[in-house]
Amino acid sequence: MSGKGVPWAVGILALFVLGFWLAEAGWQIRLVPNRSVPREWTEYKVRQEPVELSSAYELEGGPERTGRGFPQREILDLASEFPGLVFNQGDPKEKKVALTFDDGPDAVTTVQILDILKEHNVKATFFVIGKRAEVDEAVLKRMADEGHVIGNHTWNHPNLMKLDEARIAEEILKVEELVEKVVGYRPKLFRSPYGSLSRENVKQVANLGCYIIAWNVDSLDWKGLSGEQVRTNILENIRNGAIVLQHSAGGPGEDLSGTVAALPVIITTLKKEGYQFVTVPELLNIPYKKD
Known part of the structure; x- marks a missing residue:
């Protein structure tokens, strides 16, 4: 050569x-067709505060996150097999969207998300991990005080398909007790860690008096995506009756700044397109508190 x-x-x-x-x-x-990027996209600043994560933030299952690995097809099958118990979307005839956030609370990302939701007058649904809520009870209380709905995401974030019935009950009921102590009610809405559920798990959760809430729009924010990528994943797939999966806290080293950066743009864009933001129980017309 x-x-x-x-x-x-x-x-x-x-x-x-x-x-x-x-x-x-x-x-x-x-590219998102026919959607311009609002001015807030360049103006909103994400706080980059160092966070000392205690052992309470080390969840079972390591770096996995909800929405990772469990096929959407399986979720659709469960929703079809157990109507009125497993939900992954609302009425496709109504222009409504429910924002949901998993794995919180924490004192940084969750707080930033709450600030944005308050600024835009949007209510969301938070599926909380008991181990984290125990550390940040003040943030948990703020969620309820500001009109958001709290759902159950287990105490330790385990894969339910690997647990026996007694352990599953312990994971769910322990969260219920904490939420009742802090905000005054026991959550009836439940989301399985990783979205992983067997048919037997569905029956076990139902026996505890819970509805199972899945999703049909996944932000994939747990991958540490940029704000633009998170925004695109949601806006390209939004539809009437959408239940949108995002995260309000992460494990050590997990970057959810893209979630925070994208949120004001997502809200502004969808409002301009005529979507109404509602909580999951409003979308599905189901109760969120146990009797």
Whole structure:
């Protein structure tokens, strides 16, 4: 090979390696048709505060997050097999959307999300982890005080398919006791960690008097996506009766700044398009408190 050919070969190889790395990282550029980016997109500043995460934030199952790995097809099958018990969407004839946030509360990301929701007068549904809520009871109380609905996301965030019935009951009932102590009611809405559920699990949760809430729009924010990527994942897939999955807290090293950055834009854009933001029980017309 001539001396002139070496730089070209090196350049081609570098481009190939870069392309492979981007593909592995899951970087995709997708355009949202007919949706301009509101001014808030460039103006909203995400606080980057260091957080010392105690052992209370170390969840079972390691780095997995809700929405990861459990096929959407399985969720649809369960919703079809157990109507009135397992829900993944509202009425497709009504232009309503329910924002949901898993894995909180914490004193940083959850607080930023609550600030944005308050600023835009939007109510959401938070599926909380008991182990975290015990640490941040003040944030849990703020959720309820500001009109948001609290749902149950277990105490330790385990995969229910790996637990026996007694342990599942313990994971759910322990959260109920804490939420009742802090906000005055026992949650009737339940979301399984990772979205993972067997048919037997559905029956076990139902025996505890809970509705199972899945989703049909996934932000994939647990991957540490940018605000633009989170925004695109939601807005490209939004529809009437959507239940949107996002996260309001993460594990050590998990970056949810994209969730916070995208939220004002998502709210502003969907309001302009005529969508009404409601809580999950409002969307599904079901109670959220146990008798």
